[in-house]
Amino acid sequence: MISVEEATRRVLATARPLPAxxxxxxxxxxxxxxxxxxxxxxxPPFHRVAMDGIALAFEAVAAGQTTFPIAATQLAGMVPQPLADSQTAVEIMTGAVLPPGTDTVVRYEDLQFHEVNGQRVAALQVAPPAAGHNIHHQAADRRQGDxxxxxxxxxxxxxxxxxxxxxxxxxxxxRALRVAVVSTGDELVELTQTPLPHQIRRSNAYMVQAALRQAGAESEAFHFNDDQDALRQGLPPLLDSFDALVLSGGVSKGQADFLPAMLQELGVQQLFHEVRQRPGKPFWFGEKPRGAVVFALPGNPVSTFVNFYQYVLPWVRRCQQPQGYRAQPTALLATDFSFAPPLTYFLPVRLELAPYGHWLAHPQPIGGSGDLASLLHCDAFLRLPPELTEFKAGDAFPLVQFRGLGS
Amino acid sequence: MISVEEATRRVLATARPLPAxxxxxxxxxxxxxxxxxxxxxxxPPFHRVAMDGIALAFEAVAAGQTTFPIAATQLAGMVPQPLADSQTAVEIMTGAVLPPGTDTVVRYEDLQFHEVNGQRVAALQVAPPAAGHNIHHQAADRRQGDxxxxxxxxxxxxxxxxxxxxxxxxxxxxRALRVAVVSTGDELVELTQTPLPHQIRRSNAYMVQAALRQAGAESEAFHFNDDQDALRQGLPPLLDSFDALVLSGGVSKGQADFLPAMLQELGVQQLFHEVRQRPGKPFWFGEKPRGAVVFALPGNPVSTFVNFYQYVLPWVRRCQQPQGYRAQPTALLATDFSFAPPLTYFLPVRLELAPYGHWLAHPQPIGGSGDLASLLHCDAFLRLPPELTEFKAGDAFPLVQFRGLGS
CATH class of the missing domain: 3.90.105.10 (Molybdopterin biosynthesis moea protein, domain 2)
Structure with a gap:
């Protein structure tokens, strides 16, 4: 049995870049x-006026001039009109091209307007400190070809x-990843059917498809009963036409758990089986050469869920963005917690955003019931390492988040 | 002029629940x-077997019996067969119904199997501690009607x-929110056109539409030149058929900025104009009775961007989920920063996830250029309050995040 870290490394090593x-x-x-x-x-593509006001030649201000007759008005999108007389100004709006002959913009807040013989005149209340004021200069942010x-x-x-x-x-x-979501198990019936007393409805496939959809991957769902011939016939076309298969169920030690052997018979190379973790230990992982990557997840709903977020989702992200760096978020355990077995434990937690910008993780143990309903009040798993038995309030651990918060 | 907090309150107060x-x-x-x-x-809907192994009657174990002939095998999805003889056991798989007459499951790991006269027999290696072991009992998680x-x-x-x-x-x-995204400005040309030297392409509308799409809202784009008649004709149908209008440009003090007056003429009640913030101060906000909510954002791209994430997106979230609680995330300033004007300052930052689960915000001042390209290396704005001038490394401030990280 391998560690969660080694399993994660082997999974991510199979990520393949996607075509355009x-x-x-x-x-x-x-x-x-x-x-x-x-x-x-x-x-910007031109000297862009950054404030509403007037454009003038700074040399006139430097020479002591404080009132400027308005020679023209220029809105954004207009062809710029050169300033013929440097004793005048152009009334001008944000986004306009700086008129040739001007080099400075004075904003409305620093002006007063009056009329002299029907001529609109601007009087400086606050003189501009230098040429170039309130102008966003051409190529200030990027040059052509950058x-x-x-x-x-x-x-x-x-x-x-x-x-x-x-x-x-x-x-x-x-392009979007294409994933086949395969459920197996004689006890499962379709959503729209009324289950007999010993049956339950398919739900893992809906969970996986919803999570893939959120991640921007395309998926299609398939169901097989625990029938080896049906799988032997049905799986090969999926292995050849999808980027990945996500199966749930049929990978444990039970008599109907023939998937690992069957997948290898169909040419899928096993990369590992069983991970030192709880829940989700019986995870089987493989890859068909020139074919799909195969995630065969244990069928217990919480196990499927944990393994999806720990392995499948990071693999999807890596395929989409091979160079993408993602920080591994961590959270602080809010209360002491004990877990004795030498396994990585995925502790269900409710997250609280603490005032100084860190996450507090409140344990919500679900008693191993395997019931997804018990995760409805949780936001994430805290990944507790196998080497420790006692986990102290205030210690930081990696976070596997399955619900968006604050976004 | 009102504060960012007051503006946010007034915006969120107009959120309306959406029909189904x-x-x-x-x-x-x-x-x-x-x-x-x-x-x-x-x-679960029945006493569900939680491990692969055998189901037996605990009374036999209590009486000292350690070997159990296998009377039947039951996989998940099979109709349960009652155990006729409490000295025997049913070999059973995870997910199966507990057979009547049994009350305990022993997992394969705690058993050894051998044959006696062609009869498969299980020998207990580890005796179960009590009745009910390895069974996920009916209704343990939820009762019918819960x-x-x-x-x-x-x-x-x-x-x-x-x-x-x-x-x-x-x-x-x-249902999805329906938003009309309206750009105005004579200087703007369509994406597929080659702009003249004094023109630029529409980009704010694409930004707003992309962000609305990420938030699960539907949008449609409209463009008007700075032409009062076109707006007077074009806006009323939008005000009556969309949940909201997001406009950019035309709300400042310039000569082409007639939108506030025009919107009021068209029956939109002004709820505020101008907010004590930088960038994005000239934001105009109103609501048409029995019509759309109107966000008239300043047209400078960074101003549009800041106001979208500070006001429009939280309003969208509130409409979608009126009872939704969202923690206000915070981050710690990574280096000292000064900002003197008595305005809320939206400081562009690059986020770093620190080892103890909090965010460090590295200031990336963009020099007021108004250029969206300068935000490409940023992840969020840190919202610095107007009362302070000096902001110290290590202090926590609210975060307005515009790029997903670690998700």
Whole structure:
């Protein structure tokens, strides 16, 4: 049996980069860019007026002039009009091009206006300190040809806006992962069926599909009874056409748990079976050469859940963004906790945001019932290492979060 | 001018609950449930075998018996067979119904098997300590009729799995918010056009639409030049058919900034104009009675961005989930910082996850350039209060996060 850390390493080592597909800009949010984007012109592309007010030549201010007849008015989007007479000014709006012949903007707050013979005149209340004031100069932020977004970034709304600025109407992004979600077990019936007294409805597959959907992966669901012939026929096409298979059930020591042998018979190489952890120990993991990666998770709902968030989700992220760095979040245990077996224990916790910006994790032991309903009041698992038995309030441990908070 | 806190209160006070729509279970992840869900039967629905092994009558163990002939084998999903002879046992798999006549399960790890005259016999290596061992008892987690999910919860994968368990093939959830994203400004051209030297491409609308999409809201984009007649004609249908309008540009003191007056002329009641903050001060906010809420954001890209995350996104969340509690995350300033004006300052920061589970915020001043490209290396704004001038390393401040980390 291997450790959680070794199992995680072996899982992540099988992540494969995804090929590109081109999607329209609005659909690209959350996706990973596969080609770099460069500035098509300077940022800003011209000396951009940064405040509403007047544009003037600073030499006139330096010479002591304090009132400026308004020679023209220029709004954003207008073709700039050169200032012919440096004793006058252009009334000007934020976003406009600085008119040739001017080099300084004085904002409305620092001006008073009056009329002289029907001529609008601005009087300086606060003189500008230097030329260049209130101007966002051409190329101050980026030069034409500069790298704006490197390949490999995940596109958040800020990146989408920058891509819009350079006219990228569509972007090459990593295509969505395609995952087959396979449930096995004679005791399971479909959602819409009424179970007999000894049956239950399929729920793990819905959990896995929902979590994949949140992660931006596509999935399709398949169900097989505990019937070796059906699996022998049904699995090979899935192994050849999906990036990954997520199975739940059939990997323990029971008589109906023939999946590990069956997968190897179908050409899937076992990379490990069983991890030193609770819950979720009987996890089987393998990869078919030139085919799918196979996560065969134990079928107990909480075991499926823990292993999805510890192994499957990080693998999905790594495939989407091979260079992506993700900090491993940690939280502080809120109360003492004991766990004796030499296994990594995934302790269900409710998270509380403490005033100084750290997370407090309140243990919510669920008594090993395997019931997902008992996780409804939890937000995460705290991953307690196997070497320790007593875990003290205030100690920090890695966090495996399954519910968004504050987002 | 009002404070950021007062502005936020007034914005959130206009949040309206959304009507229900029914969506298929897989599409309900991330949505807010509008009707409670109850257990359709006990959880578990029967005495559920929790380990692979044998089921027996504890009275035989108590009487000193240590070997048990296997009378039958029962896999999960099989109709349970009563144990006729309490001196025998049923070989049994996880998930099966406990057979009538048995009350205890012994796992394979605590057994050895041998054959006696062709009869499979299990010998106890570790005797079970009491009746009921390794059984997940009927109704241990929930009773039929118990509340499983109250109305108002946001459906994460755990809730989806629980809904599947009770056969909820479709769920009543809050319908998506519908937002009109309106850009104004003669200087703006479409993404696919080549701008003239004094023009730039629309980018704010793409940013806002991307962020709304991430938040689960639907949006449609509209553009108007700085033309009062076009706005007077174009805005009323939007005010009557969308939940909200998000405008950017046209709310400052400039000559083309006629939006506040125009909106009031169209029946939108002003709730405030201008907030004591930088950037983003000229924010105008109003509501049309029986119509849309109107966020008229300043058009400088960084101002639009700050105000979207400080006001629009929390309003969207409040509409989706009126009872939703969200902790206000905080982060610790990593280095000293000064800001003198009596305004709330939204300081761009890069976040670092510190070893004890808190966030360190590294200031990344962007020089007031208003350029979104300068936010590409930032993750959040730290909201620095107006009362202070000197902000010390190690002090905690509220965090307005715009990029997901560790999720």
């Amino acid at each position: 597909e081109t999607v329209p800009l609005p659909a690209a949010v959350g996706r990973v860019l596969l080609e770099p984007l460069y500035a098509d012109r300077d940022f 790298l704006l977004l490197p390949a490999g970034v995940r596109l958040s709304p800020a990146e989408i806006a920058v891509a819009a600025t350079i006219g990228a109407a569509a972007l090459p992004v990593a | 729509e029914t969506v298929p279970l897989p599409a309900a992840v991330g949505r807010v449930l509008l009707e409670p869900l109850y257990a359709d039967r006990d959880f 509340l499983l999910l109250p109305a108002g919860v946001r459906l994460s994968p755990a809730e989806i799995a629980v809904a599947a368990t009770i056969g909820a093939a479709a769920l009543p959830v809050a």
